[in-house]
Structures are given as C-alpha cells and as structure tokens.
Amino acid sequence: MMxxxxxxxxxxxxxxxxxIAVVFKRNxxxxxxxxxxxxxxxNLFLITLGYRENSIAPIYTSSxxxxxxxxxxxxxxxxxxxxxxxxxxxxxxxxxxIYRHYNTLDASKIRGDEE
Amino acid sequence: xxxxxxILINHSPALIVAVPLFGAFLTxxxxxxxxxxxxxxxxxxxxxxxxxxxILVNEVFTNGIKTYCFGAENPSVNPVVRIFFEIDGMSxxxxxxxxxxxxxxxxYSWGFAKEETGQSxxxxxxxxxxxxxxxMVLTGDMFNFxxxxxxxxxxxxxxxxxxxxxxxxxxxxxxYIVISSIGALMVxxxxxxxxxxxxxxxxxxxxxxxxFGFLDKIALVVLIAALTMKAxxxxxxxxxxxxxxxxxxxVTVVIxxxxxxxxxxxxxxxxxIYGKQFLTILRSFGDFAVTPSLLIGVFIVVLAVLTxxxxxxxxxxxxxxxxxxxxxxxxxxGYMILAVGSAISTYFIPTGTTTVTMAEHGKMALTxxxxxxxxxxxxxxxxxxxxxxxxxxxxxxxxxxxxxxxxKMKYTTVFFLIGLFAVSGLPPMNGFxxxxxxxxxxxxxxxxxxxxxxxxxxxxxxxxVKVFHSAFLGPEISxxxxxxxxxxxxxxxxxxxxxxxxFFGLFPEFVITNIVEPAKNALLxxxxxxxxxxxxx
Amino acid sequence: MLDQxxxxxxxxxxxxxxxxxxxxxxxxxxxIYIVRGFGKREYKKGTDQTQAFLSxxxxxxxxxxxxxxxxxxxxxxxxxxxxxxFFGKMHTGNVSxxxxxxxxIMGILFLIFGVI
Numbered sequence: 001m002m003x004x005x006x007x008x009x010x011x012x013x014x015x016x017x018x019x020i021a022v023v024f025k026r027n028x029x030x031x032x033x034x035x036x037x038x039x040x041x042x043n044l045f046l047i048t049l050g051y052r053e054n055s056i057a058p059i060y061t062s063s064x065x066x067x068x069x070x071x072x073x074x075x076x077x078x079x080x081x082x083x084x085x086x087x088x089x090x091x092x093x094x095x096x097x098i099y100r101h102y103n104t105l106d107a108s109k110i111r112g113d114e115e
Numbered sequence: 116x117x118x119x120x121x122i123l124i125n126h127s128p129a130l131i132v133a134v135p136l137f138g139a140f141l142t143x144x145x146x147x148x149x150x151x152x153x154x155x156x157x158x159x160x161x162x163x164x165x166x167x168x169x170i171l172v173n174e175v176f177t178n179g180i181k182t183y184c185f186g187a188e189n190p191s192v193n194p195v196v197r198i199f200f201e202i203d204g205m206s207x208x209x210x211x212x213x214x215x216x217x218x219x220x221x222x223y224s225w226g227f228a229k230e231e232t233g234q235s236x237x238x239x240x241x242x243x244x245x246x247x248x249x250x251m252v253l254t255g256d257m258f259n260f261x262x263x264x265x266x267x268x269x270x271x272x273x274x275x276x277x278x279x280x281x282x283x284x285x286x287x288x289x290x291y292i293v294i295s296s297i298g299a300l301m302v303x304x305x306x307x308x309x310x311x312x313x314x315x316x317x318x319x320x321x322x323x324x325x326x327f328g329f330l331d332k333i334a335l336v337v338l339i340a341a342l343t344m345k346a347x348x349x350x351x352x353x354x355x356x357x358x359x360x361x362x363x364x365x366v367t368v369v370i371x372x373x374x375x376x377x378x379x380x381x382x383x384x385x386x387x388i389y390g391k392q393f394l395t396i397l398r399s400f401g402d403f404a405v406t407p408s409l410l411i412g413v414f415i416v417v418l419a420v421l422t423x424x425x426x427x428x429x430x431x432x433x434x435x436x437x438x439x440x441x442x443x444x445x446x447x448x449g450y451m452i453l454a455v456g457s458a459i460s461t462y463f464i465p466t467g468t469t470t471v472t473m474a475e476h477g478k479m480a481l482t483x484x485x486x487x488x489x490x491x492x493x494x495x496x497x498x499x500x501x502x503x504x505x506x507x508x509x510x511x512x513x514x515x516x517x518x519x520x521x522x523k524m525k526y527t528t529v530f531f532l533i534g535l536f537a538v539s540g541l542p543p544m545n546g547f548x549x550x551x552x553x554x555x556x557x558x559x560x561x562x563x564x565x566x567x568x569x570x571x572x573x574x575x576x577x578x579x580v581k582v583f584h585s586a587f588l589g590p591e592i593s594x595x596x597x598x599x600x601x602x603x604x605x606x607x608x609x610x611x612x613x614x615x616x617x618f619f620g621l622f623p624e625f626v627i628t629n630i631v632e633p634a635k636n637a638l639l640x641x642x643x644x645x646x647x648x649x650x651x652x
Numbered sequence: 653m654l655d656q657x658x659x660x661x662x663x664x665x666x667x668x669x670x671x672x673x674x675x676x677x678x679x680x681x682x683x684i685y686i687v688r689g690f691g692k693r694e695y696k697k698g699t700d701q702t703q704a705f706l707s708x709x710x711x712x713x714x715x716x717x718x719x720x721x722x723x724x725x726x727x728x729x730x731x732x733x734x735x736x737x738f739f740g741k742m743h744t745g746n747v748s749x750x751x752x753x754x755x756x757i758m759g760i761l762f763l764i765f766g767v768i
Contacts, residue, residue, distance in 0.1 A: 015304075022297070023752045028289070031747065035296055042304050049311040073310065076258055080303060083265045087296050090269060094276060094289040101282045110286050111745040290747045297751060332765045340758040350753045353743055398768055405768055414764065428739055432729055434722045479664045514721035543670045548661070555663045577725070585721035590714040621670050624661035 007048040014041030028098070028105045032091050039084045046077045120170070127171040128183040128200040131210070132250045134164050139242035146235035154225050157238045161218045164245065168214045175207040176633050180647040182255070192649055195317045201255030203644055204637030208485065208630060209252040209379045212492050215615070216372045217245040219608045220365035223500055226602035227365055227507060237277060243270040244369050251376045255648070257306045258316050260380065261299060264345075267373050268295035275362040275370075287354075287361030294344065294354045301341035305334040318388060319648040322641060327392045327407065338384050339411070345377035347445055348452060349422040356429075356441035360512075364503025365608075367437075368496045371444070375488055378451065382638060385411060385459065390641030393462055394471045412460025416560075419456055420567055422449030427571045430578045434514050436505065439582065440498045443538060443575060447491040453568065454484030454553045457560040473639065476559040481638065483552030486631045490537070490545045490619065497534040497612040501527055504605055505586065508598040514582065519591040523598050528587050530609045535583060537616050539576035545619035 014037055021034030050070035056063070058071040095105070102110055123130070138160035146153040175181050183200040184190040190197050202210075220241065228234055247267030254260050272295065276288035310316055312331075313324050325331060347355040355374070359367050393408045426446030433439050461477035473481070504527050505520065506512055521528040537544035540551075550572060558565035600606075619626050637644070660669035695702070704711065711717065729736060 019751070019755060022293070023748050023755065026748070031293065035293065035300075038297065038300050042300050042307065045304065046307050046310075049307060073307075076307075076310075079258075079262065083262070083269075086269060087265070087292065090272060091289065091292055091296075094285055094292065097276070097279055097285040098289060101285065107748055108744075108746050110289075290750065293747050294750055294754075297754065333762075336758060336761045336765055340754065340761055343757075344754050350742070351750065351757060353745075353750050353753075357745075410764055410768065414761070425739065428735065429743065431725060432736060476664050483663075517721075518718045542673055548668065548670075551666070551668055552663050555665050559665070581721065581724045585719070585724060589718040592715055592718060621674070622658070623668070623670065624659050627661055 004053070007044060007051075011041050011045040011048070014038070014044065026107050028095050028107055028110075031107065032088070032095070035091070036084070036088060039080070043077050043080055043084075046073045046080065049073050123167070124170055124174050126183075127167045127174075128181070128202060128253055129185065131164060131167050131171065131253065132246055134160060134167065135242045135246035135249070139239045139246065142239045142242065143235045146238075150234070153235065153238065157221055157242065158218075158225075160242060161214075161221050161245065164249070165214050165218055168210050168249075171202065172207040172211055175202050175204065176629065180637075180643060182647055195315065195320050195648065198259055199255040199317060199319075199648060200253050201319065201644065201647060202253055203647075204633030204635075205379070205382065205485075206252050206637075208489070208634040209376060210249060211630070212375060212489050213245070213248045213252055213372050216368050216492060216496060217241060219496065219500075219611055220368045222611070223365045223368075223503070223605050223608035226604040227363070227503060229602075231277075233277075237274070240270045240274050241366070241369060244274070244373070248369075248372050248376050252379055255318050256316055257309060257318060257321070261303050261306055264302065264377075264380075265299050267376070268292070268299060268345075271366075271370050271373055274366045275358050277363055277366065278361075281361075283357075284361035287357040290354050291358040294351075298341040298345045301337050305338045305341070308334040308337075317648065318383070319645045322388045322390060323645050323649060325389060325392055327395050331389075331392075335384070335389060339381065342377050342381045342384065343418070346374055346381060347448055348418050349425045349445070349449070352422065352425070352445045352448075355445055356433075356438045359441035359444065359499070360435060360437035364437075364499050364506065367499045371492055371495055371499075374444075374448070375492060378448070378488070382455065386638045387641045387644050394464060406462070408459055408462040412456050412458075412462075415452055415456030416460065416564065419449045419453035420564065422446065423453065423567065423571045427574045427578070431574060431581075436502045436512050436514055436582065436586070437499070439514075439578060440495065440502060443498075443578060444491075444495045446571060446575060447487070447495065447538070450550070450553060450568065451484050451487045451491065453557060453564060454480045454487065457557050457564065458484065461560065476556045478635065478639070479552060480556035480560070482627065482631055482635050483549055483556060485634050485638075486623075486627060487549040487553065489630075490549045490616075493612055493616050493619070494534055494537040494546060497530060497609060497616065498538065500605070500609050500612065501531045501534060504601045504609070507601055507605070509595050511594075514585050516594060517586040517592070518589045518595060519587075520595060520598060521587040522591060524600050526606050527601065527609075530613050531583065531587065533613045533616060535576075535579040537620070539579060540572050541576070543617075543620045545616050545623070548620060548623035 018034045018037030018041060021037060022031050025031060025034065050073035052067050052069050055067040055069040058068040058074075060068075098110060099105060104110070138157070142153060142157060145156045171181070180201065180203045182202075185198045185200070187197055190199075221238070224237070224241070228237060231237065244267055247263050247270060250263035251260060251267060254263065269292075272288050272292040275291055276285050278284045306316070308330055309321050313321055315321055315324075344351040359370065362370060389407070394406050396404045396406055398405045423446050426442050426444075426449060430439050430442035430446065433442065458473065458477040458480040461474040462471055463474065464471055502512075504524070505517070508524060509517065509520070511517055533544065537546040540546040550568075554565050554568055557568065658671055660667045
C-alpha cells in the first residue's frame with residue numbers, strides 16, 4: 001500500500017524544494033531553476049492522478065484487453081510542459097538583458113530607480 | 116439582416132476570442148506593407164471585437180445565461196466532455212471592461228509609439244493580451260482558465276520589457292514573470308486536485324458535486340492565495356508598482372485589465388464553485404456558528420484594510436509619477452475587496468427557512484464593490500495615459516524635475532483634473548457614486564472599516580494634489596520651457612475615457628440598474644449557473 | 653427610459669442625485685460671480701499693486717521659487733518617520749521576498765482552515 005503513495009510524496013518534496021530555492025537563493029539563475037522544479041512537481045502530480053493499478057497505456061485502437069490509465073491528465077500535462085518551456089525561455093532572456101545592464105546576478109542588488 | 120445578426124449572436128463567444136488571435140498573427144504580415152495600414156488594421160480588429168462584445172452583452176443582459184459548446188451542436192451533459200464557455204452577468208460585465216481598455220490603448224499608441232522600433236511585435240502582443248483577458252473571463256472550464264491566464268501573463272511580461280535599453284523595465288519584467296509563473300502553477304495544482312476528486316474540469320459540474328472535506332479545503336486555500344497574489348493584494352502587492360512603471364503607458368492600461376480579471380477569478384471560485392458549501396457549520400460555540408463564509412469574509416476584510424493603508428502611505432512618499440499612480444492603484448483594489456469581503460461575511464440563514472441569504476446591506480456592499488471595478492479601470496487608465504503624455508512631451512518621469520506644464524499643455528491638465536476628482540471620490544465623477552455605496556454599507560458591518568476608508572480617500576486626494584502642484588502648476592522651469600501639446604490621437608484616447616467617467620458620474624442609476632445589477636444577481640445565484648449546463652438538476 | 657436616466661439612486665441608507673447637485677453648484681457660482689462684480693475696478697496694472705507679497709522677502713528667479721516634489725509634504729513624512737521606516741523595510745525590491753510573503757499568507761490560511 002505504501003509503494004503507491006511514493007509519487008505523491010515526491011510531488012510534495014519537489015514543490016517544497018522548489019519553493020525553498022526561490023525564497024532562499026540569491027542568484028537569479030537558481031531562482032529560475034527553482035521555478036522549473038515547482039513545474040516538474042505539478043506535472044508529476046497530474047500524471048499520477050491518472051494511473052490505475054495494473055493498467056496499460058491508452059494508445060491502442062484494438063487493445064489486447066485490460067484496464068487503461070486515464071488519457072485526459074496526460075493531455076493536460078503536455079499542455080503544461082509546453083507552457084513551461086515558453087516561460088523558461090522568456091525568463092532566461094530577461095536574465096541576459098539584466099546582466100548587460102547591472103553586471104551582476106545578485107537578486108538583492110537589482111533594484112529599479114525607487115523613489 | 117436579422118438572421119445574420121442572430122447567427123452572429125449565437126457564435127459570438129467563439130468570435131470574441133478568435134478575432135484578436137487571428138488579428139495578432141496577421142499583424143506582422145500587414146506590417147510589412149506599410150505602417151499606417153497596420154495601425155488602421157489593428158484599430159479595426161479591436162473595434163470589431165468591441166462590436167461582438169456589445170451584442171453578446173446585450174443578449175446576456177436581456178435573456179439570461181448563454182452557453183456555448185466548442186465543436187458540437189447538442190453536447191452530452193452526462194458526463195460533460197467538451198469545453199464550454201458560459202457567460203452570465205458577471206462575465207458579461209468583465210468582458211465590457213476587458214474590451215474598452217485595449218481600444219483606448221491602441222488609439223493612444225498611434226501617437227505614442229510612432230518612433231519606436233519593433234512596432235509590429237508591440238501590436239501583436241497587445242492583441243494577444245486582449246484575446247487572453249477575454250478568454251479568461253468568458254470561460255466555464257477550469258483548465259481553460261489556467262491556459263488563458265498563462266497566455267496573458269507571458270504576453271504582458273514581454274510587453275513590460277519593451278524598452279530593453281532602460282534598467283527599470285527589464286528588472287520589473289523579471290519580477291513580474293516570476294510572480295505570475297508561481298501563481299499560475301499553484302492554480303494548476305488546485306485544478307489537478309479538482310480533477311482527481313470529481314473527474315471533471317467544468318466549473319458547473321465541480322460546483323454541483325463539491326463537498327468540504329480535507330482536499331477541498333487545500334484547493335480553496337491554494338486558489339485564494341495564488342489568485343489574490345495575481346490581483347495585487349497586500350502583502351503580495353509589491354510587484355505592481357514595478358511592473359506598472361516599467362511598461363510603456365498604453366500597455367499599463369491593458370495590464371490593469373489583467374489584474375481585474377484575476378480578481379474576477381477569485382470571485383468566481385468563492386461565489387460559484389464553493390457556493391453550495393458556504394454555510395456548512397464547521398464548529399459552533401453555543402449559539403455562534405463558525406462557517407466558511409465568516410472565515411473567508413473576515414480574512415479578506417483584514418487584508419483589504421492593510422492594502423488600503425499600505426497603498427496610500429507609500430504613494431504619499433514616492434517621487435516618481437508612474438510609481439505613485441501604481442501605489443494608488445493598489446489602494447483602489449483594496450476598496451473593491453473591502454466591499455466584497457464584508458458582503459461575504461454577512462451570509463446567514465433566516466429563522467424558519469433553510470436557504471442561505473445575504474443581508475440587505477451585504478447586497479448593497481456587493482453592488483458597490485462591482486461598480487467600483489469598472490470605475491477603477493477607467494480612472495487609473497486615464498491617469499496612466501496622462502503620465503504617458505507628460506513623458507512623451509518632456510522625457511522625464513521624476514516629479515522633482517517638472518514644473519509649470521499647464522501653460523503649454525492645456526488639454527492634458529484638464530484630463531488630469533478629471534482623473535484626480537474621480538480617483539479620490541469627489542462629486543460629480545463616478546468615483547464618488549461607488550465610494551458612497553461602499554462607505555454606507557461597510558459602516559453597517561463595522562464602523563472602523565468605513566472610518567479607515569474615508570480617511571485614506573482623503574489621503575489619496577492629498578497624493579494627487581501633490582502631483583498636480585509639482586508637475587502642472589507653478590512658474591515655468593527652464594528644462595520644460597519648450598514642451599508642445601501631445602498629438603491628437605493621444606488626446607482622443609484620453610477624451611474617450613474622460614467622457615465615460617463623466618457619463619458614469621452624472622447618471623449612476625442608469626449604470627447600476629442596467630449593468631451592475633445583473634452582475635450582482637449572477638454572483639449570488641450559483642444554482643442558476645449550474646443548471647444552465649446540467650439542465651435542471 | 654428618460655426617467656430612469658435622471659432618477660436618484662438609493663443606497664440602503666441614503667440617496668444621491670448628481671443633477672440636483674450640479675444645479676446647486678451652478679447657482680452657487682452665479683452668486684459668487686455677482687458678488688465679485690461689486691469689487692473695485694480702478695487699479696493700475698504693472699506697478700507694485702499687482703506684485704505677490706512674500707512677507708517682505710525678495711522674489712528669486714523662477715527656477716528656485718518652485719517647491720520640489722519631495723519637499724511638499726515634508727512635515728507629514730518627517731513626523732511619521734517610524735511608520736515609514738517599517739514600510740520601507742518591507743518593500744525591499746528583492747524577488748525572493750515577494751514569494752516569501754506569498755508562502756506566509758498561504759501558511760496563515762492553512763492554519764485558519766485547518767484548526768477551525
């Protein structure tokens with residue numbers, strides 16, 4: 001019974017490690033890696049919801065019989081992975097511009113012209 | 116003619132989202148021909164979207180909820196398998212706001228962005244943002260809401276960083292995309308919890324079957340925290356002045372629509388999806404029962420008072436024109452959420468019946484909060500357009516270096532005066548009408564709320580009088596001696612917003628009975644929302 | 653339709669009619685204009701009679717006479733310095749702190765909904 005709960009525990013672990021990386025790290029690239037970890041955790045959660053015990057992949061038209069795992073969460077996860085790729089590319093291009101202006105990647109030294 | 120019109124009304128939910136998307140992908144091709152033709156094309160696309168929105172809103176306000184199924188004439192409702200767009204009064208109200216702002220922004224951009232490079236990409240991203248906001252408010256499906264939320268946040272973050280040669284814009288864009296992405300991922304987490312429990316992604320099906328167990332509580336907490344972070348409620352509001360001041364001014368006007376659409380998401384989750392479970396008693400101390408409506412209401416009201424106070428205090432201190440208006444925008448969002456939060460906390464069961472009702476002053480507070488949404492969009496939009504006009508004429512944003520602008524820029528001064536009266540709630544502008552309702556109805560919930568609201572309204576007046584004195588009044592300074600009045604397209608855009616503000620202020624009863632009342636009734640009737648799709652369950 | 657446009661709107665505990673207010677404002681301005689017409693008309697322009705009075709101080713050049721923006725509310729910000737220090741420390745500008753506030757609010761909400 002315990003072995004079927006390991007993916008859910010991994011989800012909580014990934015999201016926690018990602019949030020710790022975003023909150024406590026000061027390098028901008030490490031913050032971006034933290035966001036990628038959170039996104040991987042949520043995608044894993046979506047896929048694990050569709051699994052049924054002893055099921056086969058939902059890709060057959062004339063299947064050899066047996067239970068199939070749910071295909072809807074797999075479609076949702078594909079959409080989410082594509083969105084994650086676009087957001088990651090945008091964040092890294094912003095980091096390139098920030099480095100050109102500030103010459104540092106420390107998050108506490110990057111301030112706008114406040115007041 | 117009537118047949119064509121009825122076909123257009125039937126398919127208008129799909130057309131409202133498809134026309135800006137299609138126009139967004141055609142704009143770079145049209146831009147290769149000529150600049151003027153591309154500008155006319157973009158204005159035509161936004162006006163066409165406005166026409167479809169107006170006929171849809173007219174249909175919904177007279178005939179009730181309209182549903183639209185993508186891809187089938189007679190979709191099956193047992194189980195629901197296709198994506199539905201469901202437009203009730205609140206969605207129609209938000210669609211009106213979401214279509215006025217891009218029209219004004221695109222007309223303003225004709226004069227503002229004339230000498231920039233990369234204008235085709237600028238107009239493409241504005242049209243993509245329009246499609247995203249309209250999709251977010253019209254949809255009836257939770258995962259579709261997440262996809263449109265991501266479309267809006269990606270295109271708006273790219274537009275915040277439009278001036279890549281300025282330090283302020285790129286760092287503001289990075290903070291904005293980090294905050295948006297974390298908020299959207301948490302929304303996806305809650306959608307996954309809903310799917311795992313109820314095997315449905317449709318909002319009406321989830322609302323029909325919802326309970327209040329352990330997993331539902333987790334989903335509610337995550338959704339409220341993530342969506343209120345996107346709607347800039349304290350203490351998670353700090354990205355808003357950075358992002359609003361780093362973006363070009365017409366882009367900021369459309370980002371105001373994004374913030375209001377995330378606030379619409381909070382209302383949709385709290386009122387419609389969790390509507391059936393609002394009065395389950397969680398714990399009772401003798402005669403006093405603790406219900407989810409009381410908890411959510413009190414929490415939102417505490418955050419609202421914090422938002423108003425922080426917004427006004429930081430606005431009084433700052434010296435940058437756009438940052439000051441950004442902090443004032445945070446305070447205005449606090450007013451909306453103060454009204455709606457105090458309305459949520461007044462749910463009760465009258466003796467002798469078993470249906471849940473809201474007290475009368477609660478319903479009035481809800482009306483005031485919803486009316487304030489459209490007032491705030493118009494006021495803050497006009498103020499940002501004036502800030503953009505001042506930047507276009509003098510190339511300065513810091514208030515320490517401006518002075519005596521009203522001698523040469525007469526129309527801009529008049530528009531700024533109208534915006535000043537509207538934001539601080541002076542008659543006869545529209546801000547006074549909605550703030551009067553908020554003061555009088557929150558006083559009956561707790562007198563302290565009304566006192567804080569009135570005091571901070573006076574301080575908002577102080578903030579903008581400071582801007583008016585230091586930028587517009589006074590003798591002419593040598594650095595601003597040669598300013599000229601801004602081009603006509605920018606004046607026309609500001610004039611549209613000012614005319615709407617004066618119209619809403621002089622005829623508030625007309626606006627409330629025809630536009631705000633259907634939205635308030637739609638929020639209070641979650642069973643009507645469910646039965647429009649599931650057919651009388 | 654016309655009486656719907658110009659009717660008063662009632663909140664639960666009051667009412668407000670903007671057109672009546674506007675008429676009262678116009679009448680007030682008319683009275684003020686008539687009272688202003690009772691003033692003296694004979695004065696000489698361009699001499700000392702139309703100069704601003706600055707308590708006997710001389711008038712500097714125009715660039716220095718204008719009060720700058722961060723000096724306008726000096727009394728208010730100086731007397732509330734402790735409040736502004738607290739708010740200033742909260743708005744650091746660091747993106748990790750923004751996410752920390754989000755985690756704190758989510759934790760408080762979990763506590764509220766979990767315990768009660």
